[in-house]
């Protein structure tokens with residue numbers, strides 16, 4: 189394979205004309221594919237259908253603490269759901285609060301509470317002149333949307349293969365009291381699939397924040413979402429690590445069963461120190477009398493325990509793995525050596541992150557759309573939707589069928605090639 193940058197103008201033009209013919213043919217097929225959001229496929233949702241049968245009109249609906257789950261009661265989660273989610277999140281059962289159907293909701297509430305009421309007695313953020321958040325990039329668009337919504341200034345922190353650039357993180361957090369938080373997806377990150385190294389986690393736990401109300405927003409959304417049984421990433425547990433370093437209150441950990449059972453109908457949870465949880469409960473008891481206990485019971489009874497959940501995740505992996513492999517194989521065979529893009533092969537999570545040549549991402553996404561393939565908008569992986577290099581594209585292979593993924597991957601690489609040639613011809 190000759191790198192495109194080493195081809196002459198004539199060679200590029202002739203290549204372009206061939207690729208355009210190919211593109212025309214693909215376009216004529218009238219394909220309609222959506223690879224924009226990280227949603228489980230129908231086949232994956234079907235894995236949890238048994239959950240619909242665990243609670244019937246004959247079921248005993250009393251939970252372990254003796255409360256009838258059909259009625260009010262139990263503010264922060266029934267025991268059996270706490271145990272299941274605590275094991276999933278690798279924290280003690282008493283360091284967890286179970287919320288409603290979504291972890292994003294819990295993250296939003298956490299920021300909203302800090303804005304209006306502060307953090308464990310600190311000045312409410314809304315009364316401060318400036319509140320800043322560090323945003324490892326590329327990252328999760330909905331995190332950035334929350335901080336943008338509250339007018340919090342977002343600062344890009346480049347991701348490295350071992351996690352966020354920790355020199356920058358330390359510099360900001362340890363010196364600027366306006367920096368109140370950092371968004372982290374520490375395992376199989378969205379979108380790169382990167383897991384923070386041991387050193388990165390140690391450095392997080394050793395932070396010495398200038399702001400006493402600084403918190404790490406540790407969104408472990410993909411904690412048990414492996415793709416391969418023999419190749420898995422390991423992440424050091426952050427709550428314990430912060431406690432060891434004498435900063436037990438510095439982190440909020442979030443997770444949910446969205447991509448384990450049913451997105452939008454799962455269970456969301458937060459894990460944190462006793463002091464943080466006490467602060468959260470003060471608000472929670474005003475906000476609700478308790479979340480959906482029947483759903484908590486359904487989840488607890490369906491999975492049984494963490495071992496049941498781990499077995500269940502293997503079934504998800506069996507469905508996801510061929511799709512990821514199909515995209516990665518196509519990228520490798522079609523783009524390998526051309527030096528017009530780079531990507532990371534993740535070992536878990538929901539995404540593959542692709543970096544095009546600078547200034548090409550928007551055009552690639554637009555080109556793919558011309559052929560019927562909808563991808564996540566270029567720029568979405570950055571705060572304010574602004575990718576300074578216009579190069580990152582998030583590929584979400586989970587939802588379409590394997591056959592569709594093969595088609596989609598072909599459209600994508602064709603689009604990358606065509607746009608890159610145009611860029612080189614400029």
Ligand code: PLP
Pocket residue numbers: 226289290291292293328373378407409443444445446451452456
């Ligand atoms: N966090 C990350 C990193 C995600 O990628 C997603 C969904 O894509 C979520 C949270 C959403 O989680 P939930 O459905 O629990 O709100």
